[in-house]
Amino acid sequence: MTTKDYQTEPQGYTMTTVMEEAARCLLCHDAPCSKACPAHTDPAKFIRSVRFRNVKGAAETIRENNALGAICARVCPTEKYCELACSRSGIDVPIDIGGIQRYVTDFEQAADMHILKKGNSNGMHIAIVGSGPSGLQAAVTLLEKGYGVNIYERSAKAGGYLTYGIPEYRLPSNIVDYEIQRILDLGAEIHYNTTIGKDITMNQLKADNDAVIVAIGASESKMLPMFEGQDNVETAVSFLARAKENKGNLDLPDNVVVVGGGDVAMDVVTTLKKLDVKHVTDCVYEEFSEFKASKKELAGAEAEGVTILDGYVPDHIEGNTVVFKHRHIDSQLAIKTDKVILAIGQDTNAKNLGIRLEHGEAPSAGYRTHDSKVFITGDIAQGDKTVVYAVQKGKEVADEIDAILGGKQND
């Protein structure tokens, strides 16, 4: 087995090729791409900067808006946002905005730029529970406004799903580490291996801080009753974390069945293939016409040779055989397999945090809770569950706290 495919990110642009791509940009008036970014990044502006050979300026445009700009460049489903809006589609295909953003943020790292600036201390402190994308962005926005920030992370490393979920070939660990280091350099303090309710109580956090943000994400994989207690069944969250922690060095059978059709499922099946698993069969609830995964992720899985059976749901297990039935047509599949990985969605474990969630999400929109000192952000706040939305929610919850605590209002 070789892990090279899993460990290696595809090559990015060079100065020459990024200019070729930027030259395709039409430099639109009232640019639709810039209106389509959930995190309010301004692609029209940073592409224009690249076009006019001002890569440092491009880096400023990205970084000042998005503390996780290098991560979003790699994992954002741009086909649904900026690239969907791109006027170039009227000629041929949209500008590769994510690719240009990756070039710029890689340049920023290579040039050792320090764009984010800490605000003058206002003497107030905020605790953030969870160091996923939303918690990290909230931390940066608050630090820029002069707050002290302590982040409590139950794992040994920060980043949440960025660190323990998204596979290495899509998001290299060193990129995540660098983005987090930037946030540490800005003054955030991260308390690792610290679980609320066990190592420190919520009441303590509330007593020590002016506000607490709960940004715990949906980090628990869902399980189907029929698979419970089965030795050969693993959740996607567990599998992806093991793959990332072991740099792809996993003991895997030749025949794995995956259940699920979202981006997480695509990460699982593509990872399996890159780790040389011969037969990867993905059974997906949705049919292709209603597929949930991004086109890019689906294409990646297909390119690796994953067998995707759409419209099938698991019905029951007979020993090592999983029996699937089609949702609409009279069809049944019995697949004998050595391993089943479930990628059927995630749930939240909000124990000991004193917040009310319904189906893993706040019962009402916004970032406030019934406790005036406690706020939520990220996947447990209402709205889309992508990294780019997590970033925007992080900015918004920080702005809201700042507005309430009487700090300087964001303009």
Place this chain on the structure above:
Amino acid sequence: MINKDLSIDFLGVHFENPFCLSSSPVGNCYEMCAKAFDEGWGGIVFKTIGPEDFKVDEVSPRFDELTKEGTPFVAFKNMEQIAEHPLDQNLADLKKLKENYPNKVVIASIMGPTEKDWEELARLVTEAGADMIEMNLSCPQMTSHAMGSDVGSNPPLVKKYCEAVKRGSSLPMMAKMTPNITDMVPAAKAAMAGGADGIATINTVKSISNVDLEKKTALPIVNGKSSISGLSGKAVKPIALRFIQQLRVAAGLEQLPISGIGGIETWEDAVEFILMGSTTLQVTTAVMQYGYRIVEDMKNGLMHYMEEQGVEHLSELVGLANKNIVPAEDLDRNYKMYPEIDWDKCIGCGRCFISCYDGAHQAISWDEKTRRPSIDTSKCVGCHLCALVCPVHAIHPGKIVMKEGREGDPSKVDVVSQRLY
């Protein structure tokens, strides 16, 4: 975001940054100039104002572009003349601009067919509140041969008209020179002798950009005919830099204050003009193609460059390259530098082989099996054409050797720029 002081003084006038619109269609009325100021330009040279009785009568269409492969606007040809609005309105616009933008620099470009006209126009724009005057001695497409580049290539006339302007105004004045001349120095000297405080250059280069193969005339076609007219844009940058260099090192013109013009689009272009001796910069073609917004990246990129160079004031950069441009006979001809191929980058296209064989010295051989070039140093003269044509920049400066019988230390040869982008 980086923020550095880009201000600079030119002919005694303070510019918040060196970026100005040049006298052209991009500064044709109050609203245009106001928008340019709002978007960050430091100054504007209002479209050339002529005498009341000179009636501008333009053709349609009036522009053309030179392209190469997929790139538009490699150069831009225009047939437009001077401001078409009535004199009173132009003067009123100048006045309003200065009133509403007191910290920006408003420069009046003027042009007349007689001494009396020059003097009168200078007086009028001074009364309107302009900060500076630019004499347009260089428009190559005027319908009157008493105006434009025909005047600018005639030094005695240049001197006479400069004196006339100085009689009409005490404002700082720059004379805008034409590149349609072998040597700009006599005209510039005549301008300075006539009282000019500095030089603006270059104006457009007389040109025929394209010939229509069916109509058998040049572009743009005006009812079956066309005319020679001015070329601008990226392609004229090398011509502009050459003239500016020659002015800056001419005996008797040392430290000549220059407003640089000609193909500026990016902050790098701007730095090149500054290093070559320009104090302020003027832009039109890139604005016509992309809009006033291009100034954002020019300013920001220039700030980053100053930061990298450890420069606090822009004036420290002016003319730094002048001393490093020397006559051909003064260049070090004692060594040659071989190209070196980076095999990790080479993709085996063979373009270096073709160019070396057909355009240089047949020093690259081609292995058909491996599709890789190799350089024969016994034939290679170190011209580096191969490096220029390589599409992946896989060919770099390599080993330096002294030519046979020449003295010198190859390790001391100064050739490689440290810039990474």
